[in-house]
Amino acid sequence: MVTVAAYNLENLFARPKAFDPLDWSAGEPILQAYGEFNALITNDTYSDADRDRMRELLLEVGVYYRNTHGAIRRRPSPTPAWAWLRKNRGDFDRQPRDTTDDVEITATGRGDWIGWLELATEPTDEIGTRMTARVINDVDADIIAVVEAEDRPSLVRFNHDMLNRQYRHVMLVDGNDERGIDVGIMTKPGFAIGTIRSHVDTEDHIGTIFSRDCPQYQVTTPGGTVLHVLVNHFKSQFGGGDDKRRRQADAVRDIVDDLVADGQHVIVLGDLNEGQPSIDKPPESLKALFDDDGPLVSCYDLDGFTTGERPGTFDTCSIRNRLDYILISHSLTPAFTGGTVFRKGLWGTRKTRPTAWDTYPDMTANIHQASDHAAITIDLDL
Structure with a gap:
């Protein structure tokens, strides 16, 4: 037999944190943002609209956050809530020293950097x-x-x-x-x-x-x-x-x-x-x-x-x-x-x-x- x-x-x-089977509603927008960001970064050229959308998506997954001044900044954390932004080579963004200024996505296309968004696991x-x-x-x-x-x-x-x-x-x-x-x-x-x-x-x-x-x-x-x-x-x-x-x-x-x-x-x-x-x-x-x-x-x-x-x-x-x-x-x-x-x-x-x-x-x-x-x-x- x-x-x-x-x-x-x-x-x-x-397992990715966004896969919490006890609260799928919390993880679903994270997974959607993750997929959309990784699709956007494959573009040969990033338009201003692309970069604005990337920043919104990185806010969604917690790579960026709004500080007390309301400025969008990188979130420094070894244990992120949802995802890491992995950057191997090249430059993707720049964070001004002035904490009242937003982080700026400087990459103009896929040729400027090598990296990806990776879901955090637990x-x-x-x-x-x-x-x-x-x-x-x-x-x-x-x-x-x-x-x-x-x-x-x-x-x-x-x-x-x-x-x-x-x-x-x-x-x-x-x-x-x-x-x-x-x-x-x-x-x-x-x-x-x-x-x-x-x-x-x-x-x-x-x-x-x-x-x-x-x-x-x-x-x-x-x-x-x-x-x-x-x-x-x-x-x-x-x-x-x-x-x-x-x-x-x-x-x-x-x-x-x-x-x-x-x-x-x-x-x-x-x-x-x-x-x-x-x-x-x-x-x-x-x-x-x-x-x-x-x-x-x-x-x-x-x-x-x-x-x-x-x-x-x-x-x-x-x-x-x-x-x-x-x-x-x-x-x-x-x-x-x-x-x-x-x-x-x-x-x-x-x-x-x-x-x-x-x-x-x-x-x-x-x-x-x-x-x-x-x-x-x-x-x-x-």
């Missing part, structure tokens, strides 16, 4: 990290796709220090997201990872498609079955994102179509960031993956997959909070024997302990949760 799982870890040891809760390890131990998957891991060294350290090195292969390839929320995979001994293909550069007529990546791992089981595992973390729902997720689903479908046409077994899994409007309706933007005549079947539509008292995988676990999925090619459905949503490490944003599912007794508050996502698993007789 082969157990395959997907789990959004919400970072293992350090350690994750130690109990929460232990609960994350407990979830993974209890799920006991042979192949587990991980979402929102900060980098491969952190994932390797986590496997060594907290999972007793139970995973032989730990792989994570940096994707398009600069914030340290990448996707990766861990497999147990006997489940060799062969070919790895990144899709970070995949584009359509609009531009880059994947927010993180859609890494394609060729995993061979001890019995010799070759699986093509596509790990995904689609665009978040903050600020909409429907069109982006639709483009991502279409791109994944194209990859799957080619693999299936070549006679390959395929598994698509991860946090697709869109729930279903109802039990019998697929996510609106993800229809390419849920096409009745398509190459994939959702785990939720397979006989023997159980969700417990709630249908979803995120926070309250309503059907609209069903964000995590495992989809398998039709060639694998005869091997499917069961699967489940594992919620013991999930507390959510509520103040009191959830009552709709069992939780670990070590968790006494939402800050202790392993993740605000549940893990999902399937079993295949391969």
